[in-house]
Amino acid sequence: MNKETARLLFMDYLYDELEQDQRKELEAYLSHNPGLKKELDELGDVRSMLQHLPVQNPAEQLVMVEPERSGFQDWWNEMIESWLPASGFARAGFAIASLLILFVVMGAFTKMNISVGDGGFNLTFGEKQEIIQQGFTPHQVEMLLQQVREDNAVMISDAIQQAQQQQENRIEKTLVNFADYIEQQRQSDLQMISSGLYNMEETYYDRFRQTDQVLGELIQTVSTRN
């Protein structure tokens, strides 16, 4: 280290921003250079004098933003600011306390009852009622099963009967439709035969007339020649 490098470290040394190793190295160097140490001390004196410089604080907050009260967001922010504590830890405690109070109030309204018994943890709402029966006897179970079987048999019988009825209705409806179709077909055939006979009659009549006419003309011609 020389004087120039030592001076380069003066500011870091004065303001305590020098690494420990460099500080020791500089102090060791200064101990052998009283002139340089005197220079550093004088700069330290300047610092100590500067610390006496008076200062003035502003009398009040110089800038104040007045947010537009435009709705729910501002109201909510105001509520949060006024009710919640500043630090995060205190806010967490506040939230837990609020939840507990809410839990107690809701429990009072719903008549909540918490109990721990042999059967485990019980949480009930409303009036507490004695448990009348906790299960069924084998006989009751057998009766219930019998009842279920009978109900099932009746239900299946009804279902089969209903299905048969539907099937019969469907067949009957089909037969009726078929009879209607046959009847329509017969009527149509009869009309067609009748129409054919009429046309044939008309044709024979015309031919008969034409034959009579020709015979008449023939007779008249023979008579005229005679």
Added chain:
Amino acid sequence: MPRLTLRINSGSRQNDNMEDAQLVQDFRGGNHRAFNKLVARWQDRIHHFAYRFFASSDDATEITQKTFIKAYQKLDTLEDVNKFGSWIYTIANNLCLDELKRAGRRRATSYEALKVAPQTENATPADGTVLRNEGLVLLHKALLQLPVDQRVVVIMKEYEGLTFREIAEILDEPENTVKSRLYYGLNALKKTFDSWNINKEVFDYE
């Protein structure tokens, strides 16, 4: 050797930065009251900075107000919310420099008047309180006589407690340049104090 240490505890400073960052984010989220909290947290420091820069309470108040108005308008442009402190000092410093340019003529005249050496040589020890009060005024006058770039560094380092890295970031200069300006600034102050016969003992009268 007595050492003056104004450095703020790093943990405390980190918490401050986190609170500032949270307030900035709250403000960006639409909570305007967060900005009022930022003003409450920072206006004394900005006012002190400007007051030491100009030695005028009116100027300090004006600079402080302009600083926060500009911060309010530009807060959305702050890239790193954890550096709100450096950012607000940058605004304040730029406004101080603008004010110097704007009113340079008036202030230059004022500085000329300050260059007249004070008459403290004939004072007696009985006049200690008077000397101290006069010394306090002269301290500010000596600070005002520094070149602006040195004055800014001295104020930021000596009074605002910023690290060299933070000052370099605010001024957009290398750290060594900042240290160099501080070194020359302290030496210039020493010469001024010597020429005015001001020493540590003047301020020992309470």
